[in-house]
Amino acid sequence: MASEPLLRLEGVGKKFGLLTVLNEVSFSVQPGEIVGLVGPNGSGKTTTINVISGVHQADSGQILFEGQPVQRLPIFKLARLGINRSFQVPKTFHELTVRENIEVAAAIGRARGADPAAILAEIGLAEQAGTLAGSLTVNQQKMLDLGRALATGPKLLLVDEIGAGLNPAELGGIAQLLTGLAARGIALIVVEHLLDFLGKITERVIVLGAGKMLFEGSLQNASRDPDVVAAFIGG
Numbered sequence: 001m002a003s004e005p006l007l008r009l010e011g012v013g014k015k016f017g018l019l020t021v022l023n024e025v026s027f028s029v030q031p032g033e034i035v036g037l038v039g040p041n042g043s044g045k046t047t048t049i050n051v052i053s054g055v056h057q058a059d060s061g062q063i064l065f066e067g068q069p070v071q072r073l074p075i076f077k078l079a080r081l082g083i084n085r086s087f088q089v090p091k092t093f094h095e096l097t098v099r100e101n102i103e104v105a106a107a108i109g110r111a112r113g114a115d116p117a118a119i120l121a122e123i124g125l126a127e128q129a130g131t132l133a134g135s136l137t138v139n140q141q142k143m144l145d146l147g148r149a150l151a152t153g154p155k156l157l158l159v160d161e162i163g164a165g166l167n168p169a170e171l172g173g174i175a176q177l178l179t180g181l182a183a184r185g186i187a188l189i190v191v192e193h194l195l196d197f198l199g200k201i202t203e204r205v206i207v208l209g210a211g212k213m214l215f216e217g218s219l220q221n222a223s224r225d226p227d228v229v230a231a232f233i234g235g
């Protein structure tokens with residue numbers, strides 16, 4: 001692909017104390033592309049999302065968004081530029097209603113005129129608009145957390161293990177939702193353990209093992225790669 005990538009990581013490193021959690025991580029994401037990010041527990045998937053979305057700062061390397069370095073920017077500025085994420089453990093405002101959660105997010109994002117009703121319909125929570133977020137089920141909280149990110153009008157949406165604990169019908173619905181977002185031009189990095197699910201939404205995966213990139217390519221080839229196999233058996 002010749003066009004300028006939407007996102008580029010160049011040699012990104014992150015340590016927590018003495019522990020190297022990300023080591024020379026480099027990859028690119030094109031607009032509207034879905035990239036799967038997989039790896040054993042503790043391999044650095046969430047940390048990768050955290051450094052891209054500004055929750056943590058990378059210690060080394062560069063993160064370029066639309067060609068500009070963004071690794072020092074705070075979360076709200078990144079959201080305004082078009083980077084947002086959902087959380088492995090959903091972070092919604094429990095004491096606000098579902099609709100208010102979406103409205104608050106829309107107010108900080110770049111999506112002037114984001115339509116809360118459309119987002120609520122898209123995430124399947126239209127009927128719960130007036131419900132307090134704290135009384136939703138965990139799965140509904142995950143959808144609201146995704147909706148909160150969507151309400152900021154992302155160009156790049158980072159999705160952290162949204163599939164865990166969902167039944168096949170719910171997973172099918174999310175696969176459809178995510179591919180629909182990509183079709184609208186939103187790029188997605190999707191962290192997921194459920195490889196069948198991932199296979200429904202993308203061909204392209206990046207595999208992390210102990211903070212290093214072990215593999216980049218098709219999901220099919222990943223499962224045949226000796227480093228990938230060793231990391232999963234070892235992990």
Ligand SMILES: Nc1ncnc2c1ncn2[C@@H]1O[C@H](COP(=O)(O)OP(=O)(O)O)[C@@H](O)[C@H]1O
Nearest residue numbers: 016019021039040041042043044045046047048
């Ligand atoms: N805030 C933190 N402080 C210290 N260590 C952390 C922190 N966040 C993550 N880690 C460590 O970094 C490693 C990678 O974690 P994480 O990115 O959450 O992995 P994954 O999402 O792939 O399971 C783990 O060893 C984890 O314990």
Ligand SMILES: [Mg+2]
Nearest residue numbers: 045046047088
């Ligand atoms: Mg994680």
